[in-house]
Amino acid sequence: MKALHIHKTLEKDSELYLTELPYKKGQLVEIIVQAEPLEKVKIAFTARQLRDSGLVGLWKGHKDIKDSSDFARELREKAQRRN
Numbered sequence: 001m002k003a004l005h006i007h008k009t010l011e012k013d014s015e016l017y018l019t020e021l022p023y024k025k026g027q028l029v030e031i032i033v034q035a036e037p038l039e040k041v042k043i044a045f046t047a048r049q050l051r052d053s054g055l056v057g058l059w060k061g062h063k064d065i066k067d068s069s070d071f072a073r074e075l076r077e078k079a080q081r082r083n
Contacts, residue, residue, distance in 0.1 A: 004021070004022070006018065
């Protein structure tokens with residue numbers, strides 16, 4: 001099934017009108033509504049800023065982390081399950 005992405009700004013609270021959809025009468029459709037953040041925050045570092053930020057090597061020396069790749073993968077998986 002091909003997804004149709006439409007970005008709309010609500011004109012009134014709790015109301016959304018969709019028109020000119022490429023579907024026919026009687027066709028079953030699924031509608032999923034997801035709000036975008038009010039403000040998109042973009043954080044960007046240069047390589048030097050990242051190196052100097054203290055983020056690189058943050059976990060160095062931790063005795064409880066045997067494999068940094070496995071640890072990072074586990075953190076990502078936990079973050080994905082939070083939602």
